[in-house]
Amino acid sequence: MARIEPRLLKGFRDYLPEVMIPRVKMLRKIGEVFERFGFEPLDTPAIEYADILMGKLGPEAEKLFYRFKDNGDRDVALRYELTVSLARVVAQYGTDLPRPFKRYQMGPVWRAEAPSVERGRYREFWQCDVDIVGTQSLLADAECLAIDNAVMQAVGVKNFVIRFNNRKLFRGLQQKAGIASDSLMADVMRSVDKLDKIERDGVEKELTGLADLNEAQRATVLEFLDLAKFQSPNSERIARLAQFLAGTTDGEKGCAELSEVLQNAQRMGVPDQHVSADATIVRGLDYYTGTVFETTLTDAPHFGSVMSGGRYDGLVGLFSGKDEPAVGISVGIDRLVTALGELKLLKSGKASAQVLVTVFDESSTQYSLRIASELRSAGISAELYLDTPAKLGKQLKYAERKEIPFVVVAGPDEAASGEATLKNMLAKNQSRMKLEALAAAIAKP
């Protein structure tokens, strides 16, 4: 019989238990933060009609779609992100949903791009989105910053910077520099976005390479760049940008919005040191219209943004015919888990059980079953050793390998006196106690 070689598609992974345990803990913490801000859960299908998913993502993204014909010859695709499906839901259910509509959604998305394990980039990965649909209020944008900050705190990240910008600044810059062509402006923005990676000189070189960009225009863009990176408090930097873009309607509006979002976020308790107004932030997705966010871990910047999003006031209208303002932010859970693992900020875990109840021999097995059952009733996660007969040494090795902190040993001696021996695997000690005392001894290690 021909053996089938076990293997995975490039960019896809198995999540083994020791990866899943910290991962589900993190998902739970993130979900708790979302609910604390009043968001309700939503889920949507992984596969949808291709035209819906690809609606406004732009031609670059289209190449990265997993797209195929289903058995009924329908043109379908795996979702690329979660926001487009939200826009579809809002349009489809209309007034059945309250406004503002606040929902969170956690699930896998797929992109057929070059994977990079080192940077936590895969072809299948999870996003955790929160979005607010139906309000133009910049309180909503600020709330995204507050949620970002709260999520970072909840997962134990101390050193991070949320950089945010407003797309309107680029429209202002376009007006100020007199760049007529939108596609040329897109090229300019692409270069600006690379600033962190290729430095100012690299950007300047790229701009020089743009044939349609004249010298005066290049100088204007570079001046903008220098103001954007000017080292000063956020409010001062915004003020300088506002001065620079004065006279352009979009530029003035963008700077005013930037400033309002910043102030709102401050009042919501987001510490200044975690927020940076950074006018070089572009973000790739085509549908963003206003505020955009990116979050980088100061100690692991090579992972890129672990939480990002922005305002997309035109997306819902694509499905409903009537524009509705919306803003949201999304955690890249896989990057975050990989990064935290690298920074040793993840508590590892290999077992769900707090205690392993060993089985001793035929005559005392009943007693072990009873112990396991009583521990579970007391709310303790208790695993019963299921392979019998087995030497005690083997069972202890099993507990050690799974890093189960406690082991209960109960043979005929203990059974006779209604007791059990509780071993603390880490402290390497053990003590004998009445069955009734067991749960309490495990609960407070």
Place this chain on the structure above:
RNA sequence: CGGCUAGUAGCUCAGUUGGUUAGAGCGCCUGACUGUGACUCAGGAGGUCGCGGGUUCGAGUCCCGUCUAGCCGCCCA
């Protein structure tokens, strides 16, 4: 798609100018230990050397092809 690097035990790797039966550490299993893991000692299992072809008396080693993985570029977050 282009460039670079690498594929030898479950993992990390060694393997001389080509030369017997391909090794080490860790891990795993068994025993010393018929009520105790992490220490010690003894033993054991596990390899078509990525795959195919070529050169040679002889290839893990040299040559060609191919596949896979990783990195860089491109692209993207």
